[in-house]
Amino acid sequence: MSTAPETAIPVTTKKDWATDQEVRWCPGCGDYSILTAVQLMLPDLGVTRENTVFISGIGCAARFPYYMNTYGMHSIHGRAPAISPGLKLARPEIDVWVIGGDGDMLSIGGNHLIHALRRNVNINILLFNNRIYGLTKGQYSPTSEVGKVTKSTPFGSVDAPFNPISVALGAEASFVARTHDMDRKHMQAMFRRAHAHQGAALVEVFQNCNVFNDGAYDTITKKDVRGHMLIDLQHGEPIRFGPDGERGVALDGRGLATIVDVADVGVDALLVHDEADPDPSVAFALSRLSNGVGRPTPIGVFRAVDRPEYASATSAQLAEAQAAQGPGDLHALLHSQPTWDVS
């Protein structure tokens, strides 16, 4: 049986989702490919522009909303994951996308990020991780590697970095994925999954800053090494990678994820990826395989589990209260304490 929906979603193209504003990222910035991936994907998502909002903080990535012909707010540093839940709670029917970089969301906004994930508000968070502060011109970030020489660390950073996937899993996020700016199809697949997920979704995007941290991911995402270095997680499949699937991931006796040669251990010894595992421990173990430089690194969906979503739980409480008590009666409220009459 097929019936046309009552209000059909208008057919749109990438052009409809782009504004007339000149894009002001540096030529060659990885942000361009992410923007294109999003603008090409949205027409196929079955959503309208007026019901879509992009909210960002501050940083290069945070200029994103200005380029999207939707509703949008370019807010203040770190606060997009704090502001967006308010919008989603007020208007659960609106799609809310949160855009920010590693400094924005893991440093100044780190507290809001973990609480948005913990609370499981249905927002889609795209974390553009270029492992550097770009807009302030090249200081180390909370994802920069130890020893990194930057303007603010001329003798090398002595600051231990975050692994964003580990942070999100530690906060028990219900959807956690990773992708990179060199693979539009993979990005779009992850963004679609994030959008479809009912709850807070975090997608880490490895993004190249060609001005201040060029080539940060070259050792794993360049075309010629990708096959050896990216572990493409597939739900329900043994985790294998390499041009011929000759390597894989197994759990050792302590529950740690380790890289193995399939020829040595056999396919049956490989870890079968279960993104729906209610316990985040194995996903966490996978996230510890690599922080994204120089070693085989998982991409794809680490975790996608159903758990109660905050905005709908809030709406349900309102509906229950109205069903039980009727709509608010202001006169009755004002007279709800003991009263007396003076005549």
Add this chain to the structure above:
Amino acid sequence: MTDVADSSTARELSQVIIRFAGDSGDGMQLTGDRFTNASALFGNDLATLPDFPAEIRAPAGTLAGVSAFQVQISDHDITTPGDAPNVLVAMNPAALKSDLGRLEPGGTVIVNEDTFEDRNLAKAGYDTSPLDDDTLGGYTVIRVPMTSLTMEACKDLGVKTRDAERSKNFFALGLISWMYTRPLEPTLDWIDKKFAGKELVIGANKAAFKAGHAYGETAELGEHHFMIRPAALEPGTYTNINGNTALAWGLIAAGHQAKVPLFLGSYPITPASDILHELSKHKNFGVRTLQAEDEIAAVGAALGASYGGHIGLTTTSGPGVALKGETIGLAVSLELPLVIIDIQRGGPSTGLPTKTEASDLMLAMYGRHGEAPLPVIAAYSPAQCFEAALEAVRIAITYRTPVVLLSDGYLANGSEPWRLPDVASLPTIEANYATEPNQVNEDGEPSFWPYQRDENLARPWAIPGTPGLMHRVGGIEKQDGTGNISYDPANHQHMTDIRQARIDKIAESLPPLDVAGDADADLCLLGWGSTWGAITGAVNRMRAGGQKVAQIHLTHLNPLPTELGDLLRRFDHVVVPEMNMGQLTRIIRAEYLVDAISIPKVMGQPFTAGELIERIAAATAASGGPR
């Protein structure tokens, strides 16, 4: 037991001020609150001052743990909880030690003498019992073994000793209820409701309450038996209300009148948390509340909700306002409705969390980076918090601006009778969401400018979900009209000017300023916020004594009423009592070049009328005679 027992033998008083003081665990706030409510239902006018420490349970018996509740009840209109109490109920030596100095000369002290033993005396710092030396010389002392009489009253109820002992505050309440001829039913009914399902607790509390009442009747306290008749208040239906409840209800009323849902983002903080608690109860009004991870997230979520077309609210105290400053600045730039409610307390830093102060005026006015003007309004009495909340929402929605609403710990927790307004008489508020494009672009197609302004200089509230009005807003300076990012020098000057002009324009919507007292006096008392009660009390007494004095009380601090400067220049002396070190005084001097004289106070306690009269006399004498 009759409702108002043998009132025929009671002597009439026009008012009395009673202070209940005890250990934090003694239930003094509850005792005071019950006495207050019984008096309210009896028809007295009243005003209260809860006065408690920050610690939930400071070490028992110490001075740090003393919690007090002062209430004035009267047969006429009053505006303060009174100057010096006539009666002090001291449940232990520490309470006596800490609060005796407040009692009027010759006043009455009622002590729970069971607690005056060595350990408690030592904790309070008494070498010898004040009941046995001349500490209480000149006072009327009523010694009552409240603890043992309570235990005796409960002995056949099967209540554990410790639980019986905890009912002693109801004994004190029963005794005072007899002394001042209060109706008993409201308290007995309240015990039934409050402790429903806990029959033993109900039994013990009622037994203690009745025993206290009977003690007054039988223990030859006849000379301490008084009646305070109902006050001749304006006709209407009244309830006894505290400031935080009135404020929460005012917000609900504002949402109702605007037909816009409320969204509160809040983080628990004294003395504001009760507004979060109250609003959380009323989900059937469509009120959404979010207890956020921090103060910044609380205002952030509220702003997100405002962007979505709700009335974004955040409730906090000074430390929270400091944290929210950057987001409030964003709201100034986005020109969206937002209400920031600051229940002020003693500062700086953690300061005096449970004590009152009104020292956030400058923070509210200027506590943001850049030129970031916003409206500031202040509530002046517990019940008036209702109106103030409605007004804050009216301004926020009409002018698309964040508004700071100032209250304080004294208003928040203090209560007074409130003549309930008729819902039909409440002002309406028009949300006026944008629904249509407001421009035509170069290609002749309809388009939307998010910063096109109306007659109030306010921009359209175009909320997500509205077809055809998609637009981007942000903290970067934008071109007026289009809202596009603009670094143009002349545009930034223009936007700065128009943000100020929009706030200034609010003054056109304000009612004429009321000058109370003698408009032709040489002396004008200018106030704002919770000092209204004490200033009004002082003005009434000064005028009763034959002195001419005028009174102006500001509810709008930004913008100031248009006529204020001209009004103030008429007086030889403008005196400004404030619960800070002279913040409004500085604004008045800066705005009008009026030589305003400050009467500052930051002691965690409100002014009393008597104190103000003395300080006004000293201040005007020091500044010389009429110019």
